[in-house]
Amino acid sequence: PEKCVVAVDGPSGSGKSTVSRRLATRVDGVYLDTGAMYRAVTWAVLQAGVDLNDPDAIAKIALETELSIGTDPAAPHFAANGTNVDEPIRGVEVTQAVSAVAAVPAVRKHLVALQQAIIAGQPRIIVEGRDIATVVAPDADLKVYLTASSAARAQRRSAEDASDVKATEADLARRDKLDSTRKADPLKLADDAIEVDTTGIGIDEVVTYVLNLLNSKV
Numbered sequence: 001p002e003k004c005v006v007a008v009d010g011p012s013g014s015g016k017s018t019v020s021r022r023l024a025t026r027v028d029g030v031y032l033d034t035g036a037m038y039r040a041v042t043w044a045v046l047q048a049g050v051d052l053n054d055p056d057a058i059a060k061i062a063l064e065t066e067l068s069i070g071t072d073p074a075a076p077h078f079a080a081n082g083t084n085v086d087e088p089i090r091g092v093e094v095t096q097a098v099s100a101v102a103a104v105p106a107v108r109k110h111l112v113a114l115q116q117a118i119i120a121g122q123p124r125i126i127v128e129g130r131d132i133a134t135v136v137a138p139d140a141d142l143k144v145y146l147t148a149s150s151a152a153r154a155q156r157r158s159a160e161d162a163s164d165v166k167a168t169e170a171d172l173a174r175r176d177k178l179d180s181t182r183k184a185d186p187l188k189l190a191d192d193a194i195e196v197d198t199t200g201i202g203i204d205e206v207v208t209y210v211l212n213l214l215n216s217k218v
């Protein structure tokens with residue numbers, strides 16, 4: 001396609017990142033990892049030593065943090081206040097704290113505005129997150145909602161980071177609950193999104209399926 005915005009939402013470990021990056025490469029477009037934006041802000045909040053129960057203090061840090069947002073699907077590097085954060089944003093401290101930071105409405109408002117500005121400047125972009133179809137890009141050309149059984153999601157995630165499967169499954173369940181029950185822009189299936197259950201399906205198959213959907217729309 002000459003132009004396209006694709007929204008890829010779903011819970012943690014559903015295959016969003018891998019599918020989105022491959023799709024971006026296939027359409028010669030860019031990739032926006034909105035979860036990494038929430039993670040980078042969370043890193044800055046932890047660096048600042050702010051109390052995670054203080055939404056005003058969290059919001060203040062979020063607004064002050066200068067983010068550098070990589071959108072190359074082959075190497076989406078992130079920096080916060082000039083420091084590369086690619087490693088720490090995947091670490092346990094950030095993963096533990098990110099859902100609390102992402103629940104603060106002022107943080108979301110700020111990051112959603114940044115996301116919309118990035119999307120507006122790109123002819124072809126694949127955007128992954130939790131609220132892309134519902135809030136960030138309600139006019140997206142294609143909205144995909146990826147799911148997978150909790151066991152499959154935990155297995156994928158622990159294969160990625162060599163963590164314990166049971167502990168990972170518990171952590172995913174904890175974050176999914178926080179993400180889908182929060183007041184501000186919770187994770188939910190958009191009315192016009194196409195749900196794809198990736199349990200037991202190879203990533204290549206999912207990518208081909210979504211590409212066909214996209215080509216039938218744009």
Ligand code: C5P
Pocket residue numbers: 012034035036038039098099100102103128129130131132175179
């Ligand atoms: O996708 P990832 O696991 O990196 O996202 C980390 C966290 O960021 C999620 O658990 C969720 O709390 C938050 N998030 C969000 N909205 C998005 C993307 C991520 O609230 N669009």
